[in-house]
Amino acid sequence: MNQMQTLLIIGFVWPEPNSSAAGGRMMQLISLFQKQGFQVVFASPAQDSDFMVDLSEFGVQKESIELNSSSFDNFIKELNPTLVLFDRFMIEEQFGWRVAETCPDALRILDTEDLHCLRFARQKAFKEKREFQISDLLAEEVAKREIASILRCDLSLMISEYEMELLTTTFKIDNALLYYLPLLLESKAIHDLEKLLSFEERKDFVFIGNFYHEPNWNAVQYLKETIWPLIKKQLPEAVLNVYGAYHSQKVLQLHNTKEGFLVHGRAENAQEVVKKARVVLAPLRFGAGIKGKLLEAMQCGTPSVTTSIGAESMQGNLPWNGVVEDNPELFADKAIQLYQDKDIWLQAQNNGIEIIKQRYLRKLFEGDFATQIQFLVSNIKQHRLNNFIGQLLQHHTLKSTKYMSKWIEEKNKKSVS
Template identity: 70%
Template sequence: MLQIQNLLIIGTVWPEPNSSAAGGRMLQLITQFQQQGFTITFASPAMDSEFMADLKSLDVKKKSIVLNCSSFDVFVKEMNPTIVLFDRFMMEEQFGWRVAENCPYALRILDTEDMHCLRLARQKAFKEKRKFEFVDLLKEEIAKREIASILRSDLSLIISEFEMDILKTTFKIDEKLLYYLPFLLETILEATFKNFPSFEIRKNFVFIGNFLHEPNWNAVQYLKETIWPLLRKQLPEAELHIYGAYPSQKVMQLHQPKEGFHIKGRANDANEVAQNARIVLAPLRFGAGIKGKLIEAMQCGTPSITTTIGSESMHGHLPWNGFVTNDVIKFSEAAVQLYQDKKLWTASQQNGIAIINQRYSKEMFENDFASKIEFLRSNLPQHRLDNFFGALLQHHTLSSTKYMSRWIEAKNNKKE
């Protein structure tokens, strides 16, 4: 019988697994902690969304919290969680010092999702039409906040091996503070992929991505202006269907059915969309982390064509489930070849299944992750003693962020 312990998750937003990979990732983490015997409360300062997961059906308690308000102190002290998981560094900034002050023995874990400073530094380099260099990271203001959050936390979950390397080499973070934990997926069994729609049944190209995410919007523009015209010349009957949550008016204005370019908006079932497409296109020119749209393609038996940033840290030494290229001509040529060649398409599909099973099968990580959590809980005082810079940052955060937050709270109370 597992001992019941409390886990508090503080989310930037309520999880939306059908809107973003981050939402799916959060549900995977919830499952992992429930299997370890934790009762879970998910708290967030965000407004409710019609697309948020039904937490009650997942046996997760829901709690709305307020920024810069001592009501959180009362709540967290009363709950007295065993572990607090911060969803992205912004939540650790806002609530980490309050957790440390009111629940000093709670294990504090940061789920980074991806390195925000890496994504923003690459985006800046792209817009300035220059090559990204690692020194760019050291110049990013957000990097200072993000790395400080990692140092203050007892453990940070890192989704990408590439980002693990950056944190250890560029930022000199002690690897005891980092834990590589990618997407945790079900193994694709033979019976499953035998039921995938066949090459003949599938048609058209697809792109899926949340439009609140700048790399996705940029990729759609790239498809519309540069890649799709080249593809369309060689495959005049083919169509490209663009799906994504939260499309803006400027996204919808790209809808050009006569050109075979269709803006579809939010997908009711992203898996169904990917399974019925013959190829997923993802020409990402900047970004970070692991790309949920490409994982989803592999899970649906759908080959993909992407860039080196798109495939970064995703397939190790295994062959990609399609093509990886940064050259626009090669990208369009690869898309045409893969669209027409059943043998190549089938081999690419098998590559994707191998990547999922050999790199993301949750059975590979569950036991070690549970052991890591138990080890830290049992050795927390020494672990924190070894993390002097984290203690230093925690001390100054309590001295600065605390009083800034108290000032904001007092100001808000005066307005009332």
């Protein structure tokens, strides 16, 4: 392999683009780097899954790796990548020091997906029945690990402008270490409006989301207990179809035909489901990042009703693809209005198309992203000198994590023998 063109991605899991926005995001990143001329190797310590994508079909080499094993050092030394991308901070914690020690010249990039510390701090505040405060973030244990990971890397990819702002203001992280790259869509993703089902041809409400993700499970409970009864009371014929990968028995138990609350599990084709629905409901009460399900709704010409957490950092100064409302009674009223009023519905649909055109098309980002990567590859020494705190953390982490990992490796050897 040509050293100049090798990208190693170390994945937390194997990509499942049909299960979550994170899986789709990873495939977008692979495509962006391939267009820049990188040959991509995807390695992960995760078990294979039934729904993982066949990476070889996308020209990506797949490699299984082990945690706490020097076999990884041999693997990466031979590969000698120009660039290493860590999929979430937990993976950087595990493998970052090995990359820094074995391939010190490789550019290290972190794909955050969303700020985990923000999601956890909001969830904790929600469970304690109080408003989230910025000070919650500073007290969040995960923040110490996640921010250290961001500082150790040469660049962190962010999908939310709000999270970029938090990192630069609350955590005082240099802008040069951050890069805004939201979920991206091809130009053809804006389906010809004439090909989409009309207002009259659509029916029902829909919720869609991966149930591994706590904010999604919470939103479905909230729909079942609070919001859906308010909608059903005024629209007795209405049906809410709930779809999501990795549903458990507790999710299936919410299914109730009489209430029009139908739990279907995994959608074979999420877009087909959303295109047939008239309105997407997403009453998310905590979380972070930007929401793939709401971008998908825009793509399918389906207006959505969500909360301020759901819509965070998604629309810029543009009007929303439907309604943003945190009060449950108003949420239900606006959902009913959107469901019944064709003029309001059509305006919402157009708003969604406009948001995609101005904020999520791949062509808006790929040129600048390629320039940024090439600049860092060429100027890595100076870039790192400007990030002294990152160097300091790398130095100390390498020492502590290295010896902890070596101890675990020795322990594992003894238990095997």
